[in-house]
Amino acid sequence: IIVKDTVDEASAIVAEILLRQVEEKPDSALGLPTGATPLGVYARLIEDFRNGLGCYNRAHAFNLDEYLGIPGTDAASYAFYMRENLFRHIDFMQRNIHIPDGSVADASAEATRYETQIATRGGIDLMFLGLGRNAHIGFNEPGSPHDTRTRRVALTASTMEANARYFAPGSRQPTHAITMGIGTILESRRIVVLATGIEKASAVAASLAGPITDAVPGSALARHAHTTIVLDRDAAHEL
Numbered sequence: 072i073i074v075k076d077t078v079d080e081a082s083a084i085v086a087e088i089l090l091r092q093v094e095e096k097p098d099s100a101l102g103l104p105t106g107a108t109p110l111g112v113y114a115r116l117i118e119d120f121r122n123g124l125g126c127y128n129r130a131h132a133f134n135l136d137e138y139l140g141i142p143g144t145d146a147a148s149y150a151f152y153m154r155e156n157l158f159r160h161i162d163f164m165q166r167n168i169h170i171p172d173g174s175v176a177d178a179s180a181e182a183t184r185y186e187t188q189i190a191t192r193g194g195i196d197l198m199f200l201g202l203g204r205n206a207h208i209g210f211n212e213p214g215s216p217h218d219t220r221t222r223r224v225a226l227t228a229s230t231m232e233a234n235a236r237y238f239a240p241g242s243r244q245p246t247h248a249i250t251m252g253i254g255t256i257l258e259s260r261r262i263v264v265l266a267t268g269i270e271k272a273s274a275v276a277a278s279l280a281g282p283i284t285d286a287v288p289g290s291a292l293a294r295h296a297h298t299t300i301v302l303d304r305d306a307a308h309e310l
């Protein structure tokens with residue numbers, strides 16, 4: 072567990088871990104999250120790349136999750152987010168970018184296809200995660216068993232409320248998503264979690280200091296041997 076004074080410093084640590092991963096293993100498979108939390112990390116990776124640091128043209132990106140019922144061209148989709156906030160600024164090859172397709176008719180088949188794609192690629196080398204206010208990881212909401220695989224899930228009211236700000240007023244907000252399962256995430260060789268802000272403090276405390284339980288998805292991380300948790304001082308407030 073690493074606690075830094077500011078969001079910026081915490082983001083810099085995570086960016087360095089990602090950078091070192093692709094330096095040490097250029098064909099790494101990286102698991103990548105969305106949300107507000109990773110934005111500082113992605114901004115740093117882009118800046119580093121512009122300064123000649125980091126090479127992603129052999130790396131694979133596997134997005135953690137995607138909304139169901141909206142196409143990747145929708146500004147609220149995670150495909151759009153990843154393109155705008157990371158991929159179009161650095162040298163990932165298009166064919167190495169993997170995101171579940173949220174516009175499919177058969178979400179279960181798409182989830183199985185995605186899970187197979189991760190396995191075929193040899194699993195995730197470094198999984199970067201954020202943490203939901205209710206301690207969800209990916210879209211694995213409280214109650215998700217820790218051995219779940221990539222699948223279609225229903226979003227909780229609290230998650231929908233937390234993410235409502237990303238949807239234009241009057242637009243339809245998705246109620247379901249495809250997410251890597253907790254079991255899928257735990258098979259990653261290394262995990263790095265970034266949580267910042269006082270609104271994450273209780274989720275951080277429940278995940279790191281409470282019992283390992285399905286009620287707290289983040290508590291599953293204690294089952295993993297090589298997980299680094301990076302926090303700012305606010306997120307570490309209840310530890």
Ligand code: GLP
Pocket residue numbers: 104105106107108109135136200201202203204208209210230234
């Ligand atoms: C979203 C995503 C998660 C993310 C979390 C926190 O629902 N599915 O992968 O980690 O919520 O988001 P934020 O970083 O905006 O707080």
